Amino acid sequence: MSEVNMTLGAAKKVDNSALPADNGNPFVGAGPAYEAPFLEALEPALSDLAKYGIKVVANAGNTDTETLYKIVCRMVKEKELNIKVAWISGDEVLPAITDALHLGTSTFKNIYTGEVLSSWEFKPIYAQAYLGGQGIAEALSLGAQIVICGRVADASPVIGAAVWYHGWHRSQLTELANAFIAGHLIECSCYVTSGNFSGFKVLDSTSAGWADIGYPIAEISQSGKVIITKQKATGGAVTVDTCSAQLLYEIQGPWYFNSDVTAVVDEVWFEQIGPDRIALNGVKALPPPPTTKVGITARGGFQAEAMYFMTGLDVAEKARMTEAQLRKSLSPYSDRFSLLAFSVLGVPALDADSQNAATVVFRIFAQARKSEDIAPPKFLRPVMDNIMQAYPGGTFHLDFRLGIPKPYLEYYVTLLDQSRVHHAVHFDGKTTTIPPPPLTNVYPERQPSQPTTALPIDLAKFGPTQHVPLGTIVHARSGDKGSDCNCGFWVRQGVEYAWLRNLLSVDTIKLLLGKEYDTSRVPKIEIERFELPNLRAVHFLFRNLLDRGATSTSSVDFLGKNVAEYLRARYVNVPVKFLARGKL
Known part of the structure; x- marks a missing residue:
């Protein structure tokens, strides 16, 4: 569940709770605050889940986990199936953030920008903590066949499943770290099986091909040994390179943090042990940090954009001319903009053999705190009215929908002590509390970094x-x-x-x-x-x-x-x- 999902889900959750939105304008993305496509995948599979006893763990709850849990329970009941469902809570932490700010126990420094929350110019509407996999393991141990989660870390479902299946203790850090990296490798669906892969061209010459890239599978042994593979008879591939690509994706340094364990990845290596079968090696383990990451959502304001097409020669000069004209036309209103940006997307091909190949996009982008400050008369109309004094070949994009103000969301990332997270499992009418990790380690704010290699060669x-x-x-x-x-x-x-x-x-x-x-x-x-x-x-x-x-x-x-x-x-x-x- 990406940070985009989280912020959009947060706004939907708040709007669905009938709370007033800034400027009296509710977020345009109103709708289910859980991931509705999950139900489309689950519903046709329920009979087979019941027949074969297959267990499912999903973070599809987003910001409305309990509602999704109730819907799944109703689906199971309507099909008269014997499937028990649990849900995980504790990721909603705005009250904990607010209380700690009031008590002065934390400034909640932004882990990216370094600012403190009290100086953030936006009002938080929602906050979600990243939970580990122990709640999932407990739910499965209690007898749940489907576990619905909200904001657990992306790898936590795999950690939780492995902890439950193998009966690992929280002190088995090496096993946890290997399961953590296994979860990281398969968390992004087809990425590890050749999606978003810079070596994609090689697949064009194979029988697997580009189409219908298969979903990945992580096999995790009792000792924590991990093998990554994929569905049979599907496109794509699982290779050392595809696994290397996914390992390197979205890490921040040699220490990779989760609420259950810290994986150290600087000595990781992969081994091809068979067709589409890769063994993970070299993962080291340290205790988890005492804190967990928290994403805070706020309403940022409104944004709009418009586009012109520029073709052939002198694109740089055409862009400079258009920007100068539009800055002049927008000047009566732009002092109310919080952002006004101009950019050229692409470069025309040299001696292009088609008009499309010779054409680039000139993009005008604006943001403001209030919708009326970038309403069409103050943004879109002046941009379009420029057409008669435009560069040679001046042509604007006829889809004006992007020029209508739409809300956008701000996102602030900080840390919260795990002891302040009320992690719990809800199953069979009972609530089971998941304590924070018994052993933690405090890490420096910045990870180890070396500007140049330690073994220089001319x-x-x-x-x-x-x-x-x-x-x-x-x-x-x-x-x-x-x-x-x-x-x-x-x-x-x-x-x-x-x-x-x-x-x-x-x-x-x-x-x-x-x-x-x-x-x-x-x-x-x-x-x-x-x-x-x-x-x-x-x-x-x-x-x-x-x-x-x-x-x-x-x-x-x-x-x-x-x-x-x-x-x-x-x-x-x-x-x-x-x-x-x-x-x-």
Whole structure:
């Protein structure tokens, strides 16, 4: 369940509770605050679940877990099936946040920006904590066949299932850490089976192909040994590279935190033990932190956007002309905007053989605290009215719906002591409380980082080079966490890794980021780096690269997934001998 799901679910939960919304305008996404598609998948499977005793754990409750639980119970009853259902509570923590602020026991510093909650300019409407897997394990132990959760950590369903099945104790940190990484590997559905994979082209020449990429399966033994595989007779693949991609996705550094355990990933490696079967190795374990992550949602205001199409020559000048004209036309109203941004999306192909290939998008984006401040007469109309004095070929997009103000949400991420989370299982008319972890460890605010490799080699020693895109031989995967973005790079051969770890220093990555590394941005962009030698990987955390996060950012790359592809497209000097080994 992504942070986008959480923020949208929070607004729906508040609106469904009939609380007044800011500016008297309820959030346009009103509807179920749970994940309704879960029911579409569950309903046709219920008979087989009952017949074979298959257990299901899902975090589809989002912000309305109890309601989803009641619906599932009703579905089971209507089909006259003997399936027992439990639900997990404790993730709703706004009262705990409010009480601690009032008592002065915590400032609730934003883990991304460093600001404190009392200085945040937005009013919280909802807060959700990330729960571990112990509640799920308890529900299964009590006899539940379906367990409905809200905001558990993405890997917690897998942790909970493994703890229940193997009867692990909370002190078995190594086993918990392996289950945690197994959960991380399969939490994003088809990502580990070749979805969002920079080596996707290789699948085009295989019998598996691109279509109908199969869902992943994690096999977890009593000792914590993990094997990742997938459904038979489906597309995609499970390889060392696809698993490396997913491991590197959305981590923040060598320490990977969960409410149950901390997994240390800097020595992880994968082994291909059969077709579409990968063994996980090298996971180390430490106690969990005493805190858990909390996402706080607030109403940010309203936003609108419009687009022009620019074709052929002089796009940069056409864009400058249009921006100057629109800033003038919008000036009577723009002092009420909280943000006004102009951007060019794409570059026209050289000597393009079609008009589409020669065309890019010019995007105008605005935000304001009140809907009336970017109403069509104050934003969309001036933007469209510019057409008669526009650049040669001036053409705007005829879909004006994006130009109508729509609400957006702000998201604030902080930490809450696990002792203040009332984690509980509701099953068979009884409530069972899940205590916080008995053993924890306090970690530094910043993870270990090394700006350059500890084993420097002069890049000239790798021989003659060719100036080509980094992604010619280098894989990458990136993703968002609030306003932060992470990006992991890896190569296929050990000798290539000696080059990669020497090439990709913090200073080099700043150059590759180009204009994205905006030193004037507040809060400022900071970069952290660590190496995963067993994966032949270098990982970067880009703090505050994504503006304010997925639901409020002005960027079209609101999930941070295209950062990796942008960086792979940047040109570097690659040793010719590596290019001879073959391109990705």
